[in-house]
Amino acid sequence: MTADRKSAYAAKREVKVSVKNLTKKYGDLLVLDNINFDIYKGELLCIVGPTGCGKTTFLNCLSRFIPITEGTIDVDGIPADPHVHNIAFVFQEVSAIPWLTVEDNIRFGLRIKRLPEDEIEKRVERMLDIVGLTKYRTYYPQQLSASMEQRVVIARNFAINPDLLLMDEPYGQLDVKLRYYLEDELMRIWKELGSTVAFITHNIEEAVYLAERILILSPKPSTIKEEVIVDLPHPRQFDDPKFVALRDYVTESIKWW
Structure with a gap:
């Protein structure tokens, strides 16, 4: 350049x-x-x-x-x-937390940041909508396809407004x-x-x-x-x-x- x-x-x-x-x-x-x-x-x-x-x-x-x-x-x-x-990291390996549901995976970083609960829920709902996983909010990662699981990871990282x-x-x-x-x-x-x-x-x-x-x-x-x-x-x-x-x-x- x-x-x-x-x-x-x-x-x-x-x-x-x-x-x-x-x-x-x-x-x-x-x-x-x-x-x-x-x-x-x-x-x-x-x-x-x-x-x-x-x-x-x-x-x-x-x-x-x-x-x-x-x-x-x-x-x-x-x-x-x-x-x-807020520095977020998406790794080479899919890193959804297997014992948490889709929505709890997205909540995870927000709770570590100790955001108010109403703000956490607002962000979770928005990210579920953005990545098209609202219908799968109670699913666990092992119940999802590879692309859906990676969307969970992306949503979790974007949710914290990095x-x-x-x-x-x-x-x-x-x-x-x-x-x-x-x-x-x-x-x-x-x-x-x-x-x-x-x-x-x-x-x-x-x-x-x-x-x-x-x-x-x-x-x-x-x-x-x-x-x-x-x-x-x-x-x-x-x-x-x-x-x-x-x-x-x-x-x-x-x-x-």
């Missing part, structure tokens, strides 16, 4: 998350090397890179699940802190048809709620389909090789020549070093 294009994109946005000089080491192994970038409020950002480049470590640092070696991560101008900020929603290849283990369906569900919910989302994927087509902007990571020790703006309107068509050109460009940027 050219400097002018990057500046024009950033000028229209408010910074939500600011990452400065992010470095992560495990002993002598340098995994993330002095990474700098912003995530803008209400943005859907995808992060891609070669296998083993440290994408999950990158996301774990953003969530503050693991300590960083050097650098800073600020949310709304103050250091990121799970005790202060400052930042981190998604680590959440559809990687699903078949193509389910993945396409859930990608569209994510787009619909994201647009309706205006959340800020950082989405890691190894699937370049998925990144181009979802993202407003793509960060391309280098092999370890990872840095940001390039930022790519995906200035295509939604919904996107996989056979659109502009879509194909962007997909091929990102693929080659990862493939050839």
Whole structure:
């Protein structure tokens, strides 16, 4: 992305998350090397890179699940802190809580946040409606299809109105048809709620389909090789020549070093 294009994109946005000089080491192994970038409020950002480049470590640092070696991560101008900020995480494996019903899964994070009970119920009802699971509110995860169970997880995370929603290849283990369906569900919910989302994927087509902007990571020790703006309107068509050109460009940027 050219400097002018990057500046024009950033000028229209408010910074939500600011990452400065992010470095992560495990002993002598340098995994993330002095990474700098912003995530803008209400943005859907995808992060891609070669296998083993440290994408999950990158996301774990953003969530503050693991300590960083050097650098800073600020949310709304103050250091990121799970005790202060609503940072939600959707994992690679479906993580609905098996002994809770659909509605209690959605309530779970809200009760941890100790919201008033009337606010909890209002949010639960809204999310059940948004993800189309009102009829299944008393079902348990094992009674649901894979796509429905993942919708429960997405609803649970969006319900807390996260400052930042981190998604680590959440559809990687699903078949193509389910993945396409859930990608569209994510787009619909994201647009309706205006959340800020950082989405890691190894699937370049998925990144181009979802993202407003793509960060391309280098092999370890990872840095940001390039930022790519995906200035295509939604919904996107996989056979659109502009879509194909962007997909091929990102693929080659990862493939050839």
